[in-house]
Amino acid sequence: MVIRSVLGVGGAFVNAVTISKATSRGCTDAVVPLERGQREVFCGLTGIIWLHRKIQDAFFLVVGSRTCAHLIQSAAGVMIFAEPRFATAIIDERDLAGMADCNDELDRLVARLLERRPEIKLLFLVGSCPSEVIKLDLSRAAQRLSRTFMPDVRVLNYSGSGIETTFTQGEDACLASLVPILPSATATEPSLLVVGALAEVVEDQMRRLFAAMGVGPVAFLPPRSALMLPAVGPNTRYLMAQPFLADTARALEERGARRLAAPFPLGVEGTELWLRAAAEAWNIPAPRFDDSIALPRARALRALSRHRELLAGLRVFFFPDSQMEIPLARFLSRELGMRLVEVGTPYLHRQHMAAELELLPEDTALVEGQDVERQLDRCREMAPDLVVCGLGLANPLEAEGITTKWSIELLFSPTQGFDQAADLAELFARPLARRLRLRV
Amino acid sequence: MQLTLWTYEGPPHVGAMRVATAMEGVHYVLHAPQGDTYADLLFTMIERLPKRPPVTYTTFQARDLGGDTAALFQNAARDAYARFQPEALLVGASCTAELIQDDPGGLARALNLPVPVVALELPAYQKKENWGAAETFYQLVRACAGPNAPPPGGPRLTRAGRARPSCNILGPTALGFRHRDDVREVRDLLDGLGIDVNVVAPLGARPADLARLGNADFNVVLYPEIAHVAVQWLSRTFQQPATKIVPIGVNATRAFIEEVCALAGLDAQPALAAFAPRAAWYARSVDSTYLTGKRVFVFGDATHAIAAARVAVEELGFVVVGLGSYSREFGREVREAAKLYGVEALLTDDYLEVEQKIAEAQPDLVLGTQMERHIAKRLRVPCAVISAPVHVQDFPARHSPQMGIEGANVLFDAWVHPLMMGLEEHLLTMFREDFEFHGEAAPSHLGVPCEPAVTMAPSWARDAEKELGKIPFFVRGKARRNTERFAQERGLETITVETLYDAKAHFGR
Ligand code: SF4
Ligand code: SF4
Numbered sequence: 001m002v003i004r005s006v007l008g009v010g011g012a013f014v015n016a017v018t019i020s021k022a023t024s025r026g027c028t029d030a031v032v033p034l035e036r037g038q039r040e041v042f043c044g045l046t047g048i049i050w051l052h053r054k055i056q057d058a059f060f061l062v063v064g065s066r067t068c069a070h071l072i073q074s075a076a077g078v079m080i081f082a083e084p085r086f087a088t089a090i091i092d093e094r095d096l097a098g099m100a101d102c103n104d105e106l107d108r109l110v111a112r113l114l115e116r117r118p119e120i121k122l123l124f125l126v127g128s129c130p131s132e133v134i135k136l137d138l139s140r141a142a143q144r145l146s147r148t149f150m151p152d153v154r155v156l157n158y159s160g161s162g163i164e165t166t167f168t169q170g171e172d173a174c175l176a177s178l179v180p181i182l183p184s185a186t187a188t189e190p191s192l193l194v195v196g197a198l199a200e201v202v203e204d205q206m207r208r209l210f211a212a213m214g215v216g217p218v219a220f221l222p223p224r225s226a227l228m229l230p231a232v233g234p235n236t237r238y239l240m241a242q243p244f245l246a247d248t249a250r251a252l253e254e255r256g257a258r259r260l261a262a263p264f265p266l267g268v269e270g271t272e273l274w275l276r277a278a279a280e281a282w283n284i285p286a287p288r289f290d291d292s293i294a295l296p297r298a299r300a301l302r303a304l305s306r307h308r309e310l311l312a313g314l315r316v317f318f319f320p321d322s323q324m325e326i327p328l329a330r331f332l333s334r335e336l337g338m339r340l341v342e343v344g345t346p347y348l349h350r351q352h353m354a355a356e357l358e359l360l361p362e363d364t365a366l367v368e369g370q371d372v373e374r375q376l377d378r379c380r381e382m383a384p385d386l387v388v389c390g391l392g393l394a395n396p397l398e399a400e401g402i403t404t405k406w407s408i409e410l411l412f413s414p415t416q417g418f419d420q421a422a423d424l425a426e427l428f429a430r431p432l433a434r435r436l437r438l439r440v
Numbered sequence: 441m442q443l444t445l446w447t448y449e450g451p452p453h454v455g456a457m458r459v460a461t462a463m464e465g466v467h468y469v470l471h472a473p474q475g476d477t478y479a480d481l482l483f484t485m486i487e488r489l490p491k492r493p494p495v496t497y498t499t500f501q502a503r504d505l506g507g508d509t510a511a512l513f514q515n516a517a518r519d520a521y522a523r524f525q526p527e528a529l530l531v532g533a534s535c536t537a538e539l540i541q542d543d544p545g546g547l548a549r550a551l552n553l554p555v556p557v558v559a560l561e562l563p564a565y566q567k568k569e570n571w572g573a574a575e576t577f578y579q580l581v582r583a584c585a586g587p588n589a590p591p592p593g594g595p596r597l598t599r600a601g602r603a604r605p606s607c608n609i610l611g612p613t614a615l616g617f618r619h620r621d622d623v624r625e626v627r628d629l630l631d632g633l634g635i636d637v638n639v640v641a642p643l644g645a646r647p648a649d650l651a652r653l654g655n656a657d658f659n660v661v662l663y664p665e666i667a668h669v670a671v672q673w674l675s676r677t678f679q680q681p682a683t684k685i686v687p688i689g690v691n692a693t694r695a696f697i698e699e700v701c702a703l704a705g706l707d708a709q710p711a712l713a714a715f716a717p718r719a720a721w722y723a724r725s726v727d728s729t730y731l732t733g734k735r736v737f738v739f740g741d742a743t744h745a746i747a748a749a750r751v752a753v754e755e756l757g758f759v760v761v762g763l764g765s766y767s768r769e770f771g772r773e774v775r776e777a778a779k780l781y782g783v784e785a786l787l788t789d790d791y792l793e794v795e796q797k798i799a800e801a802q803p804d805l806v807l808g809t810q811m812e813r814h815i816a817k818r819l820r821v822p823c824a825v826i827s828a829p830v831h832v833q834d835f836p837a838r839h840s841p842q843m844g845i846e847g848a849n850v851l852f853d854a855w856v857h858p859l860m861m862g863l864e865e866h867l868l869t870m871f872r873e874d875f876e877f878h879g880e881a882a883p884s885h886l887g888v889p890c891e892p893a894v895t896m897a898p899s900w901a902r903d904a905e906k907e908l909g910k911i912p913f914f915v916r917g918k919a920r921r922n923t924e925r926f927a928q929e930r931g932l933e934t935i936t937v938e939t940l941y942d943a944k945a946h947f948g949r
Contacts, residue, residue: 038516039499043475063441065535065564070450071478083792089441093565096539105441113443129473129536132502162475163502163536201910208937296941303945373523392480392492399490419941422948 027360032348037371040392041321041346042075043162044170045126049076050412051174052085054197057121057226060086061113062160063106063138064128075408085120087113091130102136103144110145114153121152122226124174127159154181154226166346168244168322168411171197175221178229179251182221185233192218192278193230193257195249196242199414200224205296206265206417209275212292215282221248232257237281239274241265241416243356244323246349263355265416266324266424267331268300273355296418303422304335307429312337314432317384319393320344320370321407328388328410330359336425340364341384344375386432403431446791446811448766448829452562452572453534454479459576459666460530461493461614462642466580467526469517471509471537471544474499486832487615496520500537510542517548521555528584528647529553530576532560556647558583568789570665570741570767573613577642578669584650589677605704606636608656608680610671611663612643617744617828619643621841622662626687629844630660633697633711635704654678658703662686662843664743665767688747690720690755690848717845719852723755731856737762737803739786739794739812740827742770744842746777748807748826751851753781761801762786764794791815805859810834822858898927900935907937922947 045068048060062068069088089109094100106125114120123145125138138157145155158173159165165173175195185191192215194206203220210218219230234256240249243264253259262277263270272293279289316338318325325345332338340361348368350357360366367375372393379387380400387397387404394404405428415424449455453470460468461483470476477497483489498516500509517531531544545559558579562572609626612619620643627637638656639649659674659682661667671682681703687696694715701708722728736758738749742765752758763778764786765771771787778785786797795815798806806816806823810831816823825834826842841847900908911919919940926943927935 038477038497039474040477040480041474042478043473045475046478066444066447066449066451066568067453067476067535067564069444069447070454071475073446074450074478074482083445088444090444091441091565093563095441096565100441102441109441109443129475130539133505133536133539161502162473163500163505166474199910201907204907204910295938299942299945303948306948373519390481391485392477393484395484395488395490396492419944422945426948 025358026362027357027364027366028354030357030362030364030366032366032368035367035369035371035374037369037374039166039346039370040319040372040390041370042167042390043071043129044160044165044167044173045072045128045162046075046167047160047170047174048072048086048126050197051171051222054224055122055222055226056085056224057119058085058124059113059117059120059122060124060126061110062086062088062126062128063131063136064088064091064126064161065130066090068128068130083117085117091134096134102134103141106141107145107148110149110155114149121154123149123153123155124177125155125157126170126174127157127161127164129161129163132159132161132163156181166323168242168324169247169347171242172245172247175245176247176251178222179232179248179255182229182255183231184255185231185236187231187233187235189217190235190237190282191231192216192282193232193236193238193252194218194220195238195240195252196245197222198241198416202414202417202420205419209292209296210278213275213279213282213284213289215278215284237278239278240352241274242324243327243349243352244347246352249352261355263330263359264324264327266327266421267335268297268304268418268421269335269359270327270331271300271416271418271421272297293418300418300421304425307422307425308336310429310432311425313339314385315339315341315382316386316388316428317341317379317382318343318345319372319375319379319387319389319407320346320367321388321390322411323347323349324410325388326353326356326360326366329364330356331421331424332428333361333364334359335421336428338386338428341382342367342375342378344368344370346370386428388428403435405431444790448789448791448809448811449569450479450482451535451564452567452569452575453532453560453564454482455569455572455574455666456530456532456560456562456576457483457493457495458569458573458613458615459580459642460495461489462612463580463645463647465527465646465648466530467494467496467520467524467528468530468532469496469513469520469544469548470498470532470534471513471542472497472499472534473501473536476534476536482615486830487835488832489614493614494524494526496524498537505540509537509540510547513542513544514547514551517544517553518551521551521553526555528556528558528580530558530560530580532562533564535564538564556583571769573666574669577610577613577666578673580642580647581650581653581670582673584647585653585674585677588651588654602636604634604636605658605706606638606656607658607660607700607704608638608653608674609640609660609662611661611665611667612640613663613666614643615828615830616643616663616666617741617826617830617834618840618842619663620835621839622843622847624839625841625844625846626660626662629687629693629697630700633701633704633708634706635700654680656680658682658700660700665741665770686743686747687843688744688847689751689851690717692747692750693717693844693848715845717848719755719848722852723757728757728856731859732757734758734804734859735761735802736805736807737798737801737812738826739764739766739798739806739808741765742767742774744827746773748851749777749781751848752807752855755848756852756855758805761803762797764788764797805855807855824855824858898924898933898935901937904935904937904940907940919944 127138142155142157156177158177160170232255236257260277262274265271265274329343342365344367394406460466483493531548548557685696687693698708736752745765749760749763760781765774766789775785807826813823923943
């Protein structure tokens with residue numbers, strides 16, 4: 001047993017204990033220290049930025065404050081759409097003073113909104129910190145509004161608040177709210193459900209691969225349209241395409257669906273193991289599986305090798321952000337030869353991460369939670385070659401001479417699957433390559 | 441409740457952050473949930489500041505709410521003081537913490553820190569960013585300069601014995617629209633007039649600098665939205681007069697010179713005699729005849745919108761067809777200005793309403809914020825940005841003020857550039873019938889959108905073409921060309937989905 005104090009001395013956290021065994025099980029048995037302090041992460045409202053692009057006939061109405069509106073606007077960074085498919089119902093002093101009834105106000109706003117946007121089929125009322133602290137019951141409001149606007153519009157609710165959710169957990173809450181309304185699967189044949197928002201181009205690649213190996217029928221959650229909700233039932237097997245979907249998984253299990261345990265489809269190895277989990281569940285003969293992935297797999301390995309040259313041996317440090325840190329760290333260390341200095345994750349779901357932890361180098365310094373100041377101290381002290389962090393930290397670290405990759409791009413770009421593996425590597429290689437080029 | 445798509449102003453605590461971040465030696469402990477830390481990126485990504493804003497967030501979570509969020513706040517304040525050793529500490533609550541009523545001010549004072557603690561009460565459900573900045577600046581000024589105030593009713597302060605008169609420059613903050621450049625411009629202008637600058641604040645000031653604000657003879661109010669409350673207090677407390685003219689444009693800059701010279705007891709004549717901004721001459725140049733009567737729609741914060749309307753009419757010969765602002769606190773001033781141009785003032789922060797009004801007015805040019813830039817783009821109307829809210833583009837690498845003499849020149853360039861140049865318009869009239877010179881042609885200096893290249897390329901299979909369509913539009917052209925080149929080099933006649941990905945893997949960096 002090795003006790004390593006990865007976090008420095010003192011403070012409200014325990015020392016990291018890594019148990020080394022004769023047979024390596026990666027980080028499976030690692031005791032991961034939980035750090036508490038200031039967190040420098042977005043809240044779950046941020047997910048609206050990619051979710052509203054994904055479900056094209058859905059509208060996201062945040063019930064919150066000016067801060068919430070400002071967060072979404074700032075995180076999105078652009079205002080390409082005059083009337084985006086999201087908005088904020090800003091609570092004001094009249095609502096708080098009881099001069100206006102929040103529920104009446106909400107009904108009024110929703111009626112006006114739906115009148116203006118008749119193409120909307122699904123409306124999410126998204127809870128925020130203020131709506132939760134004043135105990136505005138959005139689930140009752142959603143039921144009430146659903147009764148009014150069904151069958152044209154269905155109204156659901158979930159929480160994207162910063163007191164309940166961190167960044168990507170907003171997507172989890174959103175998808176979990178969809179599960180109860182998914183139709184019941186009646187077929188006796190097994191079907192596959194891929195869970196987690198993926199870029200269309202990735203979705204289509206996956207579809208082709210599943211078809212080639214003979215796995216199906218395949219459906220995706222979230223769907224591209226509220227009218228295409230996939231059915232779910234005891235014969236549903238689901239694969240998680242994203243690592244941050246704990247509540248959605250739980251809700252699917254309640255509907256009888258069963259999870260196919262696998263690493264996440266990031267990198268060549270992750271994608272292969274992820275696809276293999278489905279192939280095995282469908283009893284696909286190994287040669288057929290190998291055949292169906294041979295081409296894209298070989299292509300991806302070729303493309304990846306170019307980045308390995310630059311990245312191998314370099315040291316990377318992850319600030320906690322999206323819960324994608326562990327799969328990304330696994331990819332960087334195993335496929336690109338990078339060394340992991342510290343891998344922070346806002347939240348560690350042992351069960352969903354099991355296959356990933358097994359693949360991580362045994363001595364990886366994992367940290368759950370965050371105290372941003374201490375983490376910055378550690379980061380400076382360890383002087384990594386590359387830091388993966390949020391937008392608030394990137395430029396200040398660059399100014400100190402530390403090369404960074406801002407993490408939100410890892411969510412906004414298509415990164416899953418064979419044909420995106422090199423793109424994913426490139427996202428990490430680019431800042432380093434740029435550093436080498438610049439002479440200013 | 442109010443339905444909001446895009447907002448012109450953030451919440452009031454973001455205004456407080458703008459003041460804290462502008463200053464040195466100040467730290468702000470904000471009782472707020474984790475998501476509120478997004479505000480850091482405004483400074484590090486939009487303004488590209490090389491340091492984090494001096495803000496500690498308590499980032500309380502739902503599970504803390506049942507327990508002791510007050511203790512959480514106190515620990516955060518104590519740790520922040522120990523780590524950052526500020527000379528003054530700001531404490532306050534964001535919208536969520538306002539609801540849980542932990543009293544950050546009382547909690548922080550109970551820590552008995554050896555520095556001034558300024559408790560900010562910024563009602564998040566009533567007020568907005570600029571109000572928050574103004575209130576924060578005022579509270580800081582009072583806390584730091586208050587101890588140096590002369591007793592009320594005492595004798596008038598005398599500031600004799602100095603060779604040159606002096607003033608403070610008040611209002612510039614972090615994340616302000618060209619504040620950095622305006623300060624340099626106005627400071628140089630004052631220096632040329634023989635006036636010393638005692639303190640610039642909040643930008644670059646320390647708490648100790650605020651303590652000596654009372655030493656100046658008068659105050660220069662650069663941004664009334666942010667400085668007006670503090671300036672009123674300074675006038676009352678230190679009997680300091682303040683400027684009323686914001687030097688944006690040729691005429692306002694001339695009037696500003698007269699105003700500050702009068703306040704400083706100097707003769708303005710020599711400076712006015714030498715006053716010859718290039719913009720004034722360019723406006724009279726024959727090429728500019730074509731600018732006559734261009735219809736402009738103006739929208740921004742009150743100060744910039746009012747100033748822009750005046751410049752547009754008096755210094756460029758435009759016609760104002762709309763004037764508005766999201767600064768409701770300055771509604772009266774905006775209405776008065778609108779009256780001058782015979783339009784009705786548009787006072788709103790509803791983006792859709794602004795868009796509708798712009799569409800109705802059919803302007804030739806929009807002078808607005810980044811929000812209006814998007815509106816104008818959609819309506820295919822040229823636009824120049826004159827005011828916050830800001831975008832990374834509003835922090836150019838070069839010196840680019842809005843105020844003073846160079847500022848007037850910048851305005852001329854920035855507003856005329858999106859329009860057709862005189863000679864160009866002249867040619868258009870001459871060659872009206874020519875297919876290359878049709879009226880819809882864009883100004884030549886703005887470039888032309890490229891046509892998709894006509895090629896003898898291999899043919900695309902239907903599914904491959906569809907796959908290509910999923911690639912984001914801004915790289916699609918490149919993907920198409922690369923794939924076709926790849927196929928051609930290999931003698932392929934048909935491009936399939938596999939070819940597309942093979943090519944992608946081949947060309948990938
Ligand atoms: S953390 Fe809470 S208050 Fe802040 S933006 Fe997110 S939901 Fe709104
Ligand atoms: S590449 Fe795009 S931006 Fe550049 S000219 Fe062509 S269309 Fe315009």
